[in-house]
Amino acid sequence: MFRFPVSLGGSRDEARHDQITPLDEHRVVVDEVDFFSEKRDRVSREDINDDEDEEANKVHVKMENSRIEESDRSRDVNIGLNLLTANTGSDESTVDDGLSMDMEDKRAKIENAQLQEELKKMKIENQRLRDMLSQATNNFNSLQMQLVAVMRQQEQRNSSQEHFLATEGKAEGRKRQELHTMVPRQFMDLGPSSGATEHEAEVSSEERTMIHSGSPPSLLESSNLRENGKRLLGREESPEESESNAWGNPNKVPKHNSSSSNNNNNANGNVIDQSAAEATMRKARVSVRARSEAPMISDGCQWRKYGQKMAKGNPCPRAYYRCTMAGACPVRKQVQRCAEDRSILITTYEGNHNHPLPPAAMAMASTTTAAASMLLSGSMSSQDGLMNPTNLLARAILPCSSSMATISASAPFPTITLDLTNSPNGNNPNMTTNNPLMQFVQRPGFNPAVLPQVVGQALYYNQQQSKFSGLQLPAQPLQIPATSSVSESVSAASAAIASDPNFAAALAAAITSIMNGSSHQNNNTNNNNNVATSNGDNRQ
DNA sequence: CGTCTTTGACCTGCGC
């Protein structure tokens, strides 16, 4: 996919390169050309015939050059001119061989002047961005130092508490001790895709060593421990079990936390708040409501059904699935049809995958992670802060699509519901007229199964931009292989989202892009029947 | 035969 235009440009450049190989400087030019052609290819993918974009892109190249070697500005500019002649001059040479050198020189000079002017502008902009970056870096560093200080204080408290517990009784002490180690781990679980993958955030690794105070097992190890503990201990139920299973026994956490808070941390209200917030984090759920006749929406993961229950107030049973892509993946999901409208499928996700994921699953993972992080960032400040206006993501989503993304603080655990169903009954007319996302949802051919990818990307990039939370999101969406057209669509969607401050508008653009991108290839999303066909593991 | 689904039993927490 990528290579086609690159090779096009590359072939031309190589042909020219063969003619001018004696000059060393032109080797630099060739390198730049390779990079340039690839970049330009990306731009041309978005708008092939847009000359302005091409020009802007050329300016970008020169801007980067100027960053690297400001003294060689003139040469960099010449590079751009060479590129111009490389692309267009070849055609001219075949048509107008008799062009005078003066004309070419004049044109080159004009272009040169224009480009230098643009270069100046870009340098100014570059400087401004650098200032902003340095400012953000400073803020980040100061926040990190504060975090480190808080962690140290907490660690000291824990160590002093351990001494106290040693005298009180070992069993009870172990429980409390694990409570203190458990919460941060879950805290991290909601971070970069459980951190066991290679996309672990650099910051979190340092923090984790501090949090676990000692030689903490990797999350993968801990996951294995969980699984082993589960199988070995069975129902004997150790604290490890309650720690490990973020999904199960949801009521344990509040109880433990409340008791531990009351028993141990009364001296410090901050710790109470923190444990409550962290407990909240553990139970953060992302619920996706989508209209689908299929038993499950296709999210790219392999799931194994481990239970089914009749939920109160709903004639439709609730199915419980766990991720089977890795042996100890903690991610689980519930699937249930809406009682009022059985065509609506409610899928609730919890946890983060601790293994590499296929692109489609990455999208969903980023959805749940970003949405959960959105929840958590709001709940960090206070329990009532789920809708805290300081939550940038919430602010980004809710003002324009309050009926689409709702956050429930009244639930036993915070749940963000992404309502991807349009309302044919017109319960809320404003929803469809004012909400760009809903407009796209209503479009014929729209498939809710694609939406998690869109929302995930949108949430992810929105949060990447805002960086409002201390949680580090997984970099998964960035590593989606470029060979998939879905990933292309996602990339385009990402770019659209990243470039648009208005989340809903960006989301709409993203959906457009994905719909366009997937309409020709993504037959597996046709009315969600792909669940049984394209993804053979999603049985039911 | 291995894997997956089904389904009844069991566990846990919460409210009364």
Place this chain on the structure above:
DNA sequence: GCGCAGGTCAAAGACG
């Protein structure tokens, strides 16, 4: 303490 509801386990059966 009891009942209810949510969640999980594990034996049994189905399926390829």
